[in-house]
Amino acid sequence: MRSWVRHGSIAAVLAVAGVVAVGCGGDDSESGEGAGGGSINVAIVDNPQMKDIADLTPELFTKSSGIKVNYTVLDEGTLRQVTTRDVAAGGQQFDVVMIGLYEAPQFGQNGSLVDLTPLATKDSSYQIDDIIPSVRKGLSVDDTLYASPFYAESSFLMYRKDLLKQAGVEMPEKPTWQEVADIARKVDSPDTAGICLRGKPGWGDLGAALTTVVNTFGATWWSANEDGSVGEAQIDQPEFKQALEFYTGLIADAGEEDAANASFNECLAQYRDGKVAMWYDATVAAGLLEADDSPVKGKNGYAPAPVVETDASGWLWAWALAIPATTPKQDLAWKYVSFATGPEYIKQAGAKIDGGWAAIPPGTRESTYEIPEYKKAAAAFADPTLEAMASAPIDNPGTTPRPGLPGVQFVGIPEFQDVGNQCTQQFSAVIAKRTSVDAALEACQQVASGVGGQ
Amino acid sequence: MTATESVAAPSVKRSRGLLPNRSSEAWRRRLPLLPALLFTILLTQVPFVMSIWYSLTDWKVVPPGPREFVGFENYANLVKDGFFRDAVWVSVQLTVAPVLGSLALGAAFAVLLDRKFFGQGVVRTLIITPFLLMPVVVGLIWKNQMFHGLYGVVNWVIEQLGFSSVEWVSRYPTFSIAVVLIWQWTPFMMLIMLAGLQSQPADVLEAAKVDGTSPWGTFRQLTIPHLRPYMELGILLGTIYLIQVYDQIAVMTGGGPGSTNVPYFVFQRSIGGGWEFGQASAYSIVVVIASIAIATVALRVLSNLLEGEDAA
Numbered sequence: 042m043r044s045w046v047r048h049g050s051i052a053a054v055l056a057v058a059g060v061v062a063v064g065c066g067g068d069d070s071e072s073g074e075g076a077g078g079g080s081i082n083v084a085i086v087d088n089p090q091m092k093d094i095a096d097l098t099p100e101l102f103t104k105s106s107g108i109k110v111n112y113t114v115l116d117e118g119t120l121r122q123v124t125t126r127d128v129a130a131g132g133q134q135f136d137v138v139m140i141g142l143y144e145a146p147q148f149g150q151n152g153s154l155v156d157l158t159p160l161a162t163k164d165s166s167y168q169i170d171d172i173i174p175s176v177r178k179g180l181s182v183d184d185t186l187y188a189s190p191f192y193a194e195s196s197f198l199m200y201r202k203d204l205l206k207q208a209g210v211e212m213p214e215k216p217t218w219q220e221v222a223d224i225a226r227k228v229d230s231p232d233t234a235g236i237c238l239r240g241k242p243g244w245g246d247l248g249a250a251l252t253t254v255v256n257t258f259g260a261t262w263w264s265a266n267e268d269g270s271v272g273e274a275q276i277d278q279p280e281f282k283q284a285l286e287f288y289t290g291l292i293a294d295a296g297e298e299d300a301a302n303a304s305f306n307e308c309l310a311q312y313r314d315g316k317v318a319m320w321y322d323a324t325v326a327a328g329l330l331e332a333d334d335s336p337v338k339g340k341n342g343y344a345p346a347p348v349v350e351t352d353a354s355g356w357l358w359a360w361a362l363a364i365p366a367t368t369p370k371q372d373l374a375w376k377y378v379s380f381a382t383g384p385e386y387i388k389q390a391g392a393k394i395d396g397g398w399a400a401i402p403p404g405t406r407e408s409t410y411e412i413p414e415y416k417k418a419a420a421a422f423a424d425p426t427l428e429a430m431a432s433a434p435i436d437n438p439g440t441t442p443r444p445g446l447p448g449v450q451f452v453g454i455p456e457f458q459d460v461g462n463q464c465t466q467q468f469s470a471v472i473a474k475r476t477s478v479d480a481a482l483e484a485c486q487q488v489a490s491g492v493g494g495q
Numbered sequence: 496m497t498a499t500e501s502v503a504a505p506s507v508k509r510s511r512g513l514l515p516n517r518s519s520e521a522w523r524r525r526l527p528l529l530p531a532l533l534f535t536i537l538l539t540q541v542p543f544v545m546s547i548w549y550s551l552t553d554w555k556v557v558p559p560g561p562r563e564f565v566g567f568e569n570y571a572n573l574v575k576d577g578f579f580r581d582a583v584w585v586s587v588q589l590t591v592a593p594v595l596g597s598l599a600l601g602a603a604f605a606v607l608l609d610r611k612f613f614g615q616g617v618v619r620t621l622i623i624t625p626f627l628l629m630p631v632v633v634g635l636i637w638k639n640q641m642f643h644g645l646y647g648v649v650n651w652v653i654e655q656l657g658f659s660s661v662e663w664v665s666r667y668p669t670f671s672i673a674v675v676l677i678w679q680w681t682p683f684m685m686l687i688m689l690a691g692l693q694s695q696p697a698d699v700l701e702a703a704k705v706d707g708t709s710p711w712g713t714f715r716q717l718t719i720p721h722l723r724p725y726m727e728l729g730i731l732l733g734t735i736y737l738i739q740v741y742d743q744i745a746v747m748t749g750g751g752p753g754s755t756n757v758p759y760f761v762f763q764r765s766i767g768g769g770w771e772f773g774q775a776s777a778y779s780i781v782v783v784i785a786s787i788a789i790a791t792v793a794l795r796v797l798s799n800l801l802e803g804e805d806a807a
Contacts, residue, residue: 122766122767125556125557125770126556126766129556129557129559147557147558151558151559241749242748242749242750242751243749244768298644298645298662299643299644299645299662299664299665300665301662301665302644302662302664302665311645316645455557455558455770458557458768459763459768459769459770462750462763462767462768463578463763466749466750466751466752466755467751467752469665469751470751470752470753472665473662473665473666474666475665475666475668475752475753476752484577484578487577488578
């Protein structure tokens with residue numbers, strides 16, 4: 042009896058140890074597999090252009106290079122969590138990660154990413170000087186390129202030419218926000234709202250659109266110290282209040298239905314359904330409004346992002362590929378980055394992807410806008426897009442110096458993501474009429490004051 | 496390995512002592528359980544102890560910096576944090592209202608389902624369905640098909656009745672989420688109450704009938720006292736689960752005043768953008784302590800009640 046018990050318990054302990062050993066073995070084999078077979082692990086964001094490249098990689102890349110690419114496709118929020126943990130905390134899960142224009146220079150400055158400048162300069166097929174300068178600047182720190190843009194966008198104003206004509210108003214060539222607000226209030230009717238603006242909480246949703254307005258109203262999130270570090274929070278300043286009152290007031294008077302829940306997709310649906318007359322959002326939307334299946338195709342005009350105190354106010358965003366400094370497969374990783382973000386892929390993809398030429402990844406390279414097929418497919422919006430990209434005020438988006446790395450619709454400091462999320466929840470509550478502008482500003486000032494001072 | 500050896504050794508020694516069989520026998524019986532216990536401790540308690548340690552540091556992932564011991568600073572910040580207090584209040588609302596609401600509805604459905612009728616099995620299955628759906632799916636369905644300002648069913652009905660549509664999720668986030676939770680948890684409560692109803696001794700009910708008690712009198716004087724422990728159980732289990740609601744909030748509102756509860760708040764402070772693992776650990780430790788306190792009180796109340804039932 043006694044020995045039976047002993048044996049039983051030892052067996053159980055061994056079984057437990059076995060489970061642990063198997064667990065460890067799993068990890069080993071995962072990393073070991075890559076080293077032998079010429080394959081790399083890539084994390085990308087879940088949007089149509091990335092899915093296209095994932096489909097085309099075996100044919101256009103693996104066939105000629107012999108490098109197998111294992112994609113992990115994640116939604117934006119999860120991708121951000123995974124890459125931040127992997128890159129910032131020095132994990133080794135991925136050889137190439139897709140990151141945004143917000144993270145790229147921050148991670149680069151931390152030393153978490155491989156400097157792409159020498160690799161890109163050596164690689165003649167990559168043509169580094171073809172990258173649109175504002176995008177390149179946004180992904181660099183002191184001229185050191187840390188991520189290679191796959192897709193880039195700015196923001197502008199889209200409007201229904203027919204509805205504005207009906208209402209007897211005309212869109213100025215370079216509108217101010219006051220002019221746009223007047224037009225919105227004029228064309229607003231029970232069936233059609235005047236303008237669609239983002240109201241959904243999130244630093245990349247409401248935060249992006251509102252910050253471009255804040256910038257051009259001469260307000261700012263934080264003042265900058267002389268060395269570029271974060272100074273005092275400026276949410277309690279009159280300019281910020283003016284900008285927020287303008288934005289929320291415009292939505293209240295002439296905004297879309299359920300604005301506190303609306304972001305890009307919601308506005309896109311309402312604009313295509315004819316429920317809004319104007320829409321201020323990402324330039325990439327134009328491709329969808331002018332697509333063959335769009336009910337509003339050919340009815341749209343495009344104007345630069347409206348301004349108040351500044352010359353230009355459009356935002357600048359890019360999804361870009363970066364190589365974590367921890368990867369042992371830098372060469373293979375660069376070959377992939379050069380393929381996926383080089384000028385050749387865009388030319389090859391146009392003829393192969395389902396969406397046709399209008400659906401290629403836009404905004405990264407000047408050569409894209411010289412491809413005759415693309416110019417034809419994107420005739421309505423190619424020029425306004427390129428202009429918006431070129432004029433995005435990446436260096437000096439507001440009227441006062443701001444802290445951190447360059448950025449337009451965000452402040453280039455790591456804490457902005459958090460502060461932006463919390464504050465836009467307050468601002469979204471103002472749009473939903475659940476709280477007042479003053480209460481939201483006070484709460485936001487409190488959140489923003491937690492940064493820098495510590 | 497070493498742990499089992501050291502535990503096994505004294506049992507051999509003690510068998511020569513005064514009380515030879517009792518303790519060694521007891522230990523021998525426990526022995527096969529020890530590896531499992533060890534495994535459980537490793538999996539649950541080690542991470543917990545590590546979180547306690549993290550909560551005493553200023554660990555931040557972004558921007559990466561040295562991780563320093565700061566003592567109870569995180570806990571002191573927590574007392575000052577008005578947003579945490581708001582989240583606690585939302586958590587209370589989003590636990591109490593759904594638990595009581597779904598219990599009341601669940602009891603009503605259980606009473607209806609307790610009698611025999613044609614198609615009973617089908618109806619029972621249909622009523623259970625909401626509980627089987629994934630929380631994320633439930634959130635999406637309600638947000639887009641029920642509550643939506645333009646395309647929602649609820650607003651369609653309201654408009655048919657001649658009122659103007661309401662932006663439910665944005666205007667009344669706490670209420671909207673509570674409704675969704677009640678919808679999803681009613682079947683759970685119904686199952687528990689149904690089990691209670693069906694365990695009623697038939698002879699007692701029959702005796703009541705013979706004595707000429709009215710149906711309502713039977714329900715009030717016999718059924719409800721009989722159901723009380725089942726209600727307590729429903730409240731306890733419902734509270735334990737509903738206090739950690741996250742999915743519906745993430746999908747429906749993405750947080751904000753009136754919908755950020757404590758779990759969502761901890762998410763935001765940690766991997767949801769705040770990246771302050773030290774501070775977030777402090778929040779979660781406080782939540783664990785509060786949960787243990789609530790659970791202890793609830794369990795004590797429950798066991799007292801159960802004993803009371805037995806005595807009566």
